[in-house]
Amino acid sequence: MSVTTRPGGRSARVRAAVHRAVQELLAENQVEAVTLPVIANRAGVHPTTVYRRWGSLSDLLNEVATSRFSGDIVVPDTGTLREDLERWVVDVSTDLTDPDTVAIMRAALGAGPSGGCACVGDRHEQLEAILERERSRGGDVPDVQTAADTLLSPLYYRVMFTTQPMDPEWARGLVRNLLQLAESTV
DSSP, X not given: OOOOOOSSHHHHHHHHHHHHHHHHHHHXXXXXXXXXXHHHHHHTSOHHHHHXXXXXXXXXXXXXXXXXXXXXXXXXXXXXXXXXXXXXHHHHHHHHTOHHHHHHHHHHHHTOTTHHHHHHHHHHXXXXXXXXXXXXXXXXXXXXXXXXXXXXXXHHHHHHHOOOOOOHHHHHHHHHHHHHHHHHTO
């Protein structure tokens, strides 16, 4: 008996189509208009497929957000903590200004308590990698929570709750604040 595998498979195609449908619908509509049946229709799959695989809109939105925020930002290695953090924070701020990114974030946050984790989990891992690299070079670094509070919180607050721009110099200023805070606690 010969077993053949399908490259990518139906499951991968369904997942990709559903994720794409969610992103398109959120870009076109208010989050309230996006439902599992509407997503299924846009993706070209039966609604029971979506319900069986994700169970709820909240679970689907969290998966889409997690997928969206995973691996898009490269962790820089410039040789210095300041330059690594500055390059990273500017990249994150640029990513957060994309209207489609903002729509996914708002939908994930509005879908339930785990939505915030879906939007920042990978960012915390990237930040930890930058800090760990500096530790391995012998540098003193703040803990990841202090770094996240000082760098990520203002970025996410600004994009979600204000209309203020996130220009690169402002973002680099967050790094200066973090490093000054770290120096004052040593």
